[in-house]
Amino acid sequence: MDGALARDTNKKLLKGSSLTGWLFASPWVIGLLLFYAFPLFSSIYFSFTTYSILQPGEFVGLQNYRQLFSDELFWKSIYNTIYFAVFFVPLSIIIGVALAMMLNMKVKGMAIYRTIFFLPTLVPHVALAVLWMWLLNPGFGLVNGALDMVGITGPNWLGSEFWSKPSLILMSLWAIGQPVIIYLAGLGDIPNELYEAAEVDGANWLQKTFKVTLPLLTPVIFFNLVMGSIGAFQQFTLPYTMTQGQGTPANTLTFYVMYLYDNAFKFFNMGYASAMAWILFILIMALTAVIFMTSKRWVHYQGK
CATH class of the missing domain: 1.20.5 (Single alpha-helices involved in coiled-coils or other helix-helix interfaces)
Structure with missing residues (x-):
């Protein structure tokens, strides 16, 4: 009981x-x-209706999706977004790892250097866009002014169809302090005994980098690759601020999320925008799945 x-x-x-x-x-x-x-x-x-916020809309089945695939600006926005992701994500990894290795050196005052490299991350994206619009101004910008001093005529960075997206990539690379901090944490987890063992075997700096540092840093690179890819496909604030939502010149800075935003909140075509949102979701999920499936070949974890 x-x-x-x-x-x-x-x-x-x-x-x-x-x-x-x-x-x-x-x-x-x-x-x-x-x-x-x-x-x-x-x-x-x-996404299967003509819902427009102001009106409930009617059920139209797959009409929004069919209309998207015949929309030239939809394909242009996809091209711009993929272009940005293909160049920005690998460059952010390469430059981020290189900066982290530099900031991991045993040098006096390194905490100050780390703070300086992280500061651009704290700048709001709108302020960042205004700053770079001034720097890249073709008439009085500091970048073209520096190029003129060495005899090079700088291009119309943001007004050129060819240079507009590279300019945006440059701006985005200026504020990669957050991934650098994550790489620094990963470098701190690599045991010094492995470097000492490599030195005993006669390895130089380059061999230690490619045989010890990079393989053991691949879990962190994998994380930043996934997060960077997702972020690149959601690029919005910088191009929207610089072009005031116009995507100029010639829609070269019209990114996918910008076009989605315009359909939803400018044209009140919420059903169309919802269809775009789900296509973006599928694209990001597919890309993330591919990265996860390939990670088994190149991501190395300590102790395995």
């Missing part, structure tokens, strides 16, 4: 604890359902 009574008491205590836990978690659960789950499933339905 005493055992049965103890079990009943324990069950009541567990039920009470569970109820208390759910009560404390209820604000978060309600917020998740109201602000994430409901909009998510609503957007799936809206």
